[in-house]
Amino acid sequence: MWRNIVSNFLTLLIVILVALGGLVAWAKNQYVEPGPLAEAMCLRVAPGESLQGVSSKLKEKGAISSSYLFRTGAQYEEKADKLKFGSYLIEPNTSMQSIVGQITSGGPSTCGSELVFRIGVNGNEVLLRELDPTTGDYQKVAEYNPESEKPPEGFEEKADRVDVRTRVTVVDGVTSWQIVQGLKEASFLSGKIDGVPGEGTLAPDSYEVTRGADRQALIDLMSERQSKILADAWDGRAEGLPYDDPQQALTMASIVEKETGVPAERPEVASVFINRLEKGMKLQTDPTVIYGVTEGKGVLGRGLRQSELRKATPYNTYVIDGLPPGPIANPGKAAIEAALHPDSTDYLFFVADGSGGHAFSSTIEEHNKNVAKWREIEKQRQEDASSN
Structure with missing residues (x-):
């Protein structure tokens, strides 16, 4: 009798262990295999947010199949208490394991909001924009001219969030004086600038910066980048140029x-x-x-x-x-x-053609005809403007 009881117990134990092993294997597969997310999403992890809160958001958005398995996997990998705040772009079908890796490794935010200080030829603007994760394009949320306007209501509250990236964009064709003046207006930067750099020596581009970044360091980076661009282009220049x-x-x-x-x-x-x-x-x-x-x-x-x-x-x-x-x-x-x-x-000549571009010509006769056409366009535009 006892032998039958022990035999049955061992058999049951083996069945339980096999079932448990199968369950563990299934759970592991669920954790590492592609997830159910159909479209890319932006996941914001707030400072001090718990793993349970993050897992609930992911489950609600359809990014994971089980918030429990998500937390269990993070705990097994000893990452449950290593959340880094920020905004993370979660691509379609990203596994739970990969999401845990993203939100615990930190680094620059890959989506969410971005504060852009744009230095332009005709003035500067401050722009708050949001990444649409489904298209990969930024959508404008709000903007204002720092020289003549106050920030729109709620702008500063949104822009001051710790996970909002900051960027300085310098438009092609601005002068060095305009860049220096613009950087002085960028309140999220710090430090003084050692005079106005030589004209043409700064590279127009979009520069991601951290809050409190040094203005002179950014100027130095622009100068280094322009020097390299010019040196590379000069080395590969066409032959016979008059420079x-x-x-x-x-x-x-x-x-x-x-x-x-x-x-x-x-x-x-x-x-x-x-x-x-x-x-x-x-x-x-x-x-x-x-x-x-x-x-x-x-x-x-x-x-x-x-x-x-x-x-x-x-x-x-x-x-x-x-x-x-x-x-x-x-x-x-x-x-x-x-x-x-x-x-x-x-x-040898060119003149505006009314389309935003120019009409080019090799002789003065051709050029004069193009100029006459342009003056007719200007005249017509003036007449249209006065009649409206």
Whole structure:
């Protein structure tokens, strides 16, 4: 009898152990296999938030099949108490194990909100935007001009969250003075700037920074980046260009940058000015004259006067021969590449064509016809504006 009882007990124990082993294997598979999330989501882990709170959010959003298994797996891997606050992009079908790894390893937030201080040619703006995880695109939440407007209601509360990333974006074609003034207005930065850097020496780009980052350190980074961009482009430049050194190429790039806002036109515009240099013609470009008037300190805000076009200054390319003494703005990488890899054309002239771009021509006769067309467009626009 006792032998039967023991035998039955052992059999039951084996069945239980086998079942338990199967359950453990199933739970492990659930933890490491692709998860049920159908569309990407943004998971925000608040400072001090518990693993239970995070697992509940994930279960509610359909990112995990079991909040219990999620917590158990994190505990087994000894990561349950290592949550790092931040906003995390969870891709479709991410496993529970991978999610635990994301939210316990820390590092920069990969989604959520971003505070952008944008330094532009015509002014600055502060922008709060949110990543749409399903498209990967940022959606604007709010914005304001720090020079003339107060932040919208609730803006600062949202922007001051600890997991909001901060970024400084410098637009192609701004001057060094504009960059310095802009960085002084960026309240989330700290420290002073050691004067205005040389024109053209700072790389327009988007720079992710931490709150309290040093302004001069950011200027130094911009300078290092521009130096590398110019050096690389100079080393791979086309043959036969009329530049004595990289600085002259940078000056040309800044003129190209200011002459067109159409990226595809940059190599064509560069070819016009290079052709003029090679023929001994004056460059005759308004942006250089404007720089001579403003010294890069903001925008002119009006048309050039005839007296300014006639006045002999180092930057008046209607008067001087060749290039001005230095850059007139900070050109982007594309403009630098255009100056060092221009199109091969016989163009000597260009004028606005009404579409946002320019009409190019090789002879003065063609150019005069294009100018006449542009003046007709301007006249029609003025008439339309006055009738409305």
